[in-house]
Amino acid sequence: MSKDSWAVAVDVQEATTPSIQVSFRGDTPRKLISYPTLANETPDFRAGGDLAEQSLVNKLIRRALVRNRNEVEVLQRDPRSPLYSVKSFEELRLTPELLRGVYNMGFNRPSRIQENALPMMLAQPPQNLIAQSQSGTGKTAAFSLAMLSHVNTENKWTQCLCISPTYELALQIGQVIEQMGTFCPDVKLAYGIRGNRMNRGIKLQEQIVIGTPGTVLDWCTKYKLIDPNKITMFVLDEADVMIATQGHRDQSIRIHRQLTKDCQMLLFSATFEESVWRFAEQVVPDPNIIKLKREEETLDTIKQFYVICNEKEDKFASLCNLYGSLTIAQAMIFCHTRKMASWLASKLITEGHQVALLSGEMEVAQRAAVIERFKNGKEKVLVTTNVCSRGIDVEQVSLVVNFDLPVNMEGMADNETYLHRIGRTGRFGRRGFAVNMVDSDCSMDIVKAIEHHSVYRKISKLDTSNLEEMEKLSI
Ligand SMILES: Nc1ncnc2c1ncn2[C@@H]1O[C@H](COP(=O)(O)OP(=O)(O)OP(=O)(O)O)[C@@H](O)[C@H]1O
Secondary structure, eight states: OOHHHHHHHOOOOOOSSSEEEEOOSTTSOOEEEEOOSSTTSOOOOOSSSOHHHHHHHHHHHHHHHHHHHHHHHHHHTOTTSTTOOSSOTGGGTOOHHHHHHHHHTTOOSOOHHHHHHHHHHHOSSOOOEEEEOOTTSSHHHHHHHHHHHHOOTTSOSOOEEEEOSSHHHHHHHHHHHHHHTTTOTTOOEEEEOTTOOOOTTOOOOOSEEEEOHHHHHHHHTTSOOSOGGGOOEEEETTHHHHHHSHHHHHHHHHHHHHSOTTSEEEEEESOOOHHHHHHHHHHSSSOEEEOOOGGGSSOTTEEEEEEEOSSHHHHHHHHHHHHHHSOOSEEEEEOSSHHHHHHHHHHHHHTTOOEEEEOTTSOHHHHHHHHHHHHTTSOSEEEEOGGGSSSOOOTTEEEEEESSOOBOTTSSBOHHHHHHHHTTSSGGGOOEEEEEEEOSHHHHHHHHHHHHHTTSOOOEEOOTTOHHHHHHOOO
């Protein structure tokens, strides 16, 4: 391979995780190399190639790392960016242990939501909060810090309850809390998720419980592991879906009813439909409110496109063209049905891609294992349904494809799901691509409706068979 092709193709995702993705365009397999987590150290590429090639790649990696780091820093100083902040973490009055925790995760400055929400969440007397912030801007980190700051470690009982709609999201939030709390060894966490069996009637000593609504409700009522009267902070992640989905809503309301009226309530999401927002304001007493304008909901760092196709084989051909011409670290592809997802995954595997398939009928533990492998870069493509549209945080995802556009029960554009799906890329200031496959007039109308909903954030036409046009795009 010529040195020029290395030069155009190296793609590095700067990392709070200890790995960098080095991609090679063309047939050469992509390689994953490791480098020390805390980013000032120099990564060292030694995975094959002659010495000259190795040193060239090392130079490119360093340059790309500096570029990514600078971009986040620039965004954090741009008042128009959701990552903007004027305060430092020190000024947010975190304990020295939590400061060590956030810096150890590679965070330098808070994002806007962290800067605005943390003082409200930590205020005395406690204040309720309903908060909206774009996907990947640090909401999970914000409420995790709030819970870690809130607990009294002298008290060996559950004080904070956090519920989220899926098993894998609960696990992910738990991992964030564990990482941030590395230097707070006395704070303990329990996972209220399916399969985590506990002895009936013995009260938990863990100060924080993170889980899904059904299991957490059982732990409060049937198993009596948690005394709801002693819960002083209640967090609802992806609050809009918790309110709008009937099963989740009923269980969340039943949990909420058992809590005392002084229990602090914190609701977070990237999207809130108007009716859901109104409902939230009714159930949360006297809340602080952080709300986005409609035109602020879409991130500028995610470039959006649509591709005209005829039917599924043609969509598949467009997908292959995209892959042939872009440097893609990792991709998530969304389908409407499990059947379509499994068809697409097999086709991609036949083409030689490393593909993971995740859909709703799989066992929860199996789903979590698939996501873990994808997060670790074992597979480069994740084909999935809406089950994975929210919350999952994989910073290397540079492309999201809506193989099928997101629609609601009536077949109309599902704007909220769209925003969550495309938000799997462009995490915390990174650049990303979202490509929508349009196979009929009806799906073109859906793209237009989504564009309209976002107050005309452009979704541009892309011709994946036009190599020249494709070459102009860079992630
Ligand atoms: N202050 C920060 N500095 C640097 N990186 C951060 C900071 N806060 C969060 N991150 C990183 O940004 C990514 C997105 O954060 P997080 O998952 O908290 O976003 P989110 O708003 O909860 O996303 P979603 O809307 O998809 O649920 C994570 O990888 C996280 O580690």
